[in-house]
Amino acid sequence: METLQEIHQKLNKECPVGYQINEIIRFAYPFRRVKIKAMVNKSPEKSIQQIYTTFLKTIKAGYTKEADFIHFLGLHEEDFILQELYFLREKGYVDIINQHWTVTEQGELYIEDNNILQVLEEEDFGFLIDGITGEVLPFSKTFHDKKTEKQLAFEIQYKIKSPELLQGKNGELADVYKSVNNGQAYLIDYDKENILFDKAEFNDFYLIEYTPNKTKAASAEPYIEIRNIDEDYTLDKHLSKTLYGKHEKLIDDFSDSERTSFSKIKEDKPLVKVFEGVKESIIKDEKSVQELSIWETQAKLEEALKTVKKRVLIESPWIKRATLQYIPLMEKALKSGVEIYILYGIEGNDEHHRKAEREIERLYLDYENFHLTHLPSHFEDLGNTKMTGTHRKLLIKDTDYYIIGSFNFLSFNRKEGQTIANEESTLIRNNVTDKWKRVFKEYSL
Numbered sequence: 001m002e003t004l005q006e007i008h009q010k011l012n013k014e015c016p017v018g019y020q021i022n023e024i025i026r027f028a029y030p031f032r033r034v035k036i037k038a039m040v041n042k043s044p045e046k047s048i049q050q051i052y053t054t055f056l057k058t059i060k061a062g063y064t065k066e067a068d069f070i071h072f073l074g075l076h077e078e079d080f081i082l083q084e085l086y087f088l089r090e091k092g093y094v095d096i097i098n099q100h101w102t103v104t105e106q107g108e109l110y111i112e113d114n115n116i117l118q119v120l121e122e123e124d125f126g127f128l129i130d131g132i133t134g135e136v137l138p139f140s141k142t143f144h145d146k147k148t149e150k151q152l153a154f155e156i157q158y159k160i161k162s163p164e165l166l167q168g169k170n171g172e173l174a175d176v177y178k179s180v181n182n183g184q185a186y187l188i189d190y191d192k193e194n195i196l197f198d199k200a201e202f203n204d205f206y207l208i209e210y211t212p213n214k215t216k217a218a219s220a221e222p223y224i225e226i227r228n229i230d231e232d233y234t235l236d237k238h239l240s241k242t243l244y245g246k247h248e249k250l251i252d253d254f255s256d257s258e259r260t261s262f263s264k265i266k267e268d269k270p271l272v273k274v275f276e277g278v279k280e281s282i283i284k285d286e287k288s289v290q291e292l293s294i295w296e297t298q299a300k301l302e303e304a305l306k307t308v309k310k311r312v313l314i315e316s317p318w319i320k321r322a323t324l325q326y327i328p329l330m331e332k333a334l335k336s337g338v339e340i341y342i343l344y345g346i347e348g349n350d351e352h353h354r355k356a357e358r359e360i361e362r363l364y365l366d367y368e369n370f371h372l373t374h375l376p377s378h379f380e381d382l383g384n385t386k387m388t389g390t391h392r393k394l395l396i397k398d399t400d401y402y403i404i405g406s407f408n409f410l411s412f413n414r415k416e417g418q419t420i421a422n423e424e425s426t427l428i429r430n431n432v433t434d435k436w437k438r439v440f441k442e443y444s445l
Contacts (some may be wrong), residue, residue: 035124035195302326340369402427
């Protein structure tokens with residue numbers, strides 16, 4: 001299997017003018033694989049249709065006695081092809097009266113239109129149903145039912161072998177059957193109450209994201225294509241159309257990279273009030289100041305979210321993908337009544353991971369005790385032209401301690417053992433209440 005870099009090089013040659021490939025993501029799309037018992041009309045081959053037409057026209061020309069008919073066509077009375085004459089009689093296109101063949105009204109119609117002849121057969125017919133749109137599609141791929149991280153959820157959720165799955169799909173099924181048989185066979189009927197096979201499965205595709213380059217007009221929008229996992233990464237027109245307009249959601253759900261956005265979450269709730277009358281218990285601890293390594297700082301952030309009793313504040317310039325790992329801890333704390341304050345943003349470099357930012361916004365909208373301040377817009381609203389955001393990294397937990405240093409609490413996304421740039425933080429246990437007050441006063445919260 002080719003690497004994403006190799007796929008990028010191959011597809012980059014087909015890149016539309018003014019655009020560049022920004023990301024390639026492999027993901028799974030949901031389908032229902034279905035099989036039914038179908039009654040079909042298998043139209044005869046063109047060659048046999050010509051024989052039928054010749055037989056009918058010969059009879060119409062007056063060669064109605066079988067001996068004359070055979071002689072005119074240069075046949076032998078034991079020729080196998082003569083069985084087709086009796087097949088036409090069985091179908092009602094000819095009849096024999098007093099040893100004379102005659103063309104029926106149905107036969108006259110056949111001479112005008114060869115396609116009216118029906119040769120009905122019963123066969124198994126397999127196809128797909130799009131798990132999101134419910135559309136009927138030809139079955140032509142290899143599928144799997146394993147759970148993968150990057151996959152779209154089923155929106156078509158009828159029970160297995162439910163007749164509702166095929167409700168109103170007669171026309172679509174007929175079109176797909178005709179298409180896969182190259183117009184040589186037609187679906188006449190099927191029993192929707194007796195589905196032979198039905199399974200929820202997935203198929204893998206590549207999502208290709210295109211973004212405008214510098215030569216493109218400023219108003220140009222990014223867009224996506226869905227491509228098959230085949231030798232040429234062919235365009236899947238059906239899925240590209242289906243997922244058109246879902247660009248942002250798909251990138252939010254599937255991208256592993258640090259995506260950027262330039263949005264700011266507006267304050268719809270009252271700004272936080274200064275906490276008064278909180279008495280800090282002076283911690284007489286010989287380790288009132290403690291130096292922390294990167295990994296110790298990371299662990300302390302997680303511990304703070306797990307053990308906070310009343311309130312915690314996190315100030316960090318960027319909300320990146322790393323934030324996602326802390327969302328469950330934040331939500332658990334919020335449900336227990338903890339006040340959480342997030343201060344973020346820096347003008348000129350105000351770039352945040354879309355999905356992480358959406359999750360933070362969700363907490364903001366769902367919980368009154370979640371206080372979110374986008375500092376660049378906050379200062380703008382205050383008319384403060386001297387402050388444009390924050391580059392400070394700060395964590396305050398209850399009256400226990402605060403941590404300050406170079407560690408980016410909401411954007412550091414490394415695990416111990418990986419290559420990193422060195423950072424250091426300082427944990428301070430003294431005067432924590434004063435620190436709360438200074439931050440609130442400094443930012444006019």
